[in-house]
Amino acid sequence: MLPETVKSKYHDLLSVQHPRVKPLEYRHEQQNTFKPEEILYKTLGFSVAQATSSLISAGKGVFVTRGLVPKGAVVSMYPGTVYQKYEPIFFQSVGNPFIFRCLDGVLIDGNDKGISKVVYRSCNGRDRLGPFKMSDSTWLTSEICNPLAVGQYVNNCSNDRAANVCYQEFDVPAVFPIELKQYLPNIAYSCDKQSPLRCVILVALRDIKQGEELFSNYYTIVS
Numbered sequence: 425m426l427p428e429t430v431k432s433k434y435h436d437l438l439s440v441q442h443p444r445v446k447p448l449e450y451r452h453e454q455q456n457t458f459k460p461e462e463i464l465y466k467t468l469g470f471s472v473a474q475a476t477s478s479l480i481s482a483g484k485g486v487f488v489t490r491g492l493v494p495k496g497a498v499v500s501m502y503p504g505t506v507y508q509k510y511e512p513i514f515f516q517s518v519g520n521p522f523i524f525r526c527l528d529g530v531l532i533d534g535n536d537k538g539i540s541k542v543v544y545r546s547c548n549g550r551d552r553l554g555p556f557k558m559s560d561s562t563w564l565t566s567e568i569c570n571p572l573a574v575g576q577y578v579n580n581c582s583n584d585r586a587a588n589v590c591y592q593e594f595d596v597p598a599v600f601p602i603e604l605k606q607y608l609p610n611i612a613y614s615c616d617k618q619s620p621l622r623c624v625i626l627v628a629l630r631d632i633k634q635g636e637e638l639f640s641n642y643y644t645i646v647s
């Protein structure tokens with residue numbers, strides 16, 4: 425099922441039998457060695473995470489937990505199932521504050537609970553190609569592989585909290601390596617080969633220091 429170019433590149437990986445469930449001790453050992461937040465900090469010079477918002481009664485928000493985010497840096501990604509505007513989303517959308525609407529009407533459901541979570545996992549399983557997943561689903565768990573995938577928890581700006589990040593939409597190009605798709609926190613609702621996968625990232629509008637909360641403007645997108 426895998427394209428020959430990918431198969432030959434990952435020959436060793438394909439021949440190894442991976443146990444379905446790793447022993448707990450081994451998992452912990454691995455976590456200590458390769459904590460994703462640590463890798464993010466060492467690679468980009470900052471890390472981000474969800475925590476209780478500094479806004480009263482706003483629930484959770486996203487904070488810069490270490491380092492400094494330079495102006496123009498990608499500070500997080502908006503995870504979720506991507507719906508074309510003609511695809512059914514009624515039940516997933518009821519009482520759901522995590523639905524992001526792109527300029528062309530494409531919707532991204534970033535809710536990590538309930539039916540939204542079930543749909544994302546189902547699409548992820550459906551699109552799997554041999555050993556390669558077509559998206560990262562760890563943002564739905566407590567063992568997150570991509571700590572940038574928290575953009576759906578960024579709160580809206582207000583009079584006293586100016587936006588320090590903005591949304592940027594983009595379509596994943598057809599040449600994007602298939603083996604890297606497992607790191608993207610987005611999956612298409614339908615396996616519609618015509619439409620490229622839509623992703624939304626959050627970009628720093630200024631330098632953002634450690635301890636600051638991220639605020640976006642829900643009504644502004646850069647296309």
Ligand SMILES: C[S@@+](CC[C@H](N)C(=O)[O-])C[C@H]1O[C@@H](n2cnc3c(N)ncnc32)[C@H](O)[C@@H]1O
Pocket residue numbers: 477479481482483484485521522576577578579580581582
């Ligand atoms: C996309 S969610 C953001 C994450 C949310 N804070 C949470 O903990 O689930 C959007 C919801 O967050 C809350 N929120 C976002 N910005 C806010 C603000 N400036 N003031 C109060 N509540 C806000 C509202 O309840 C809104 O429906």
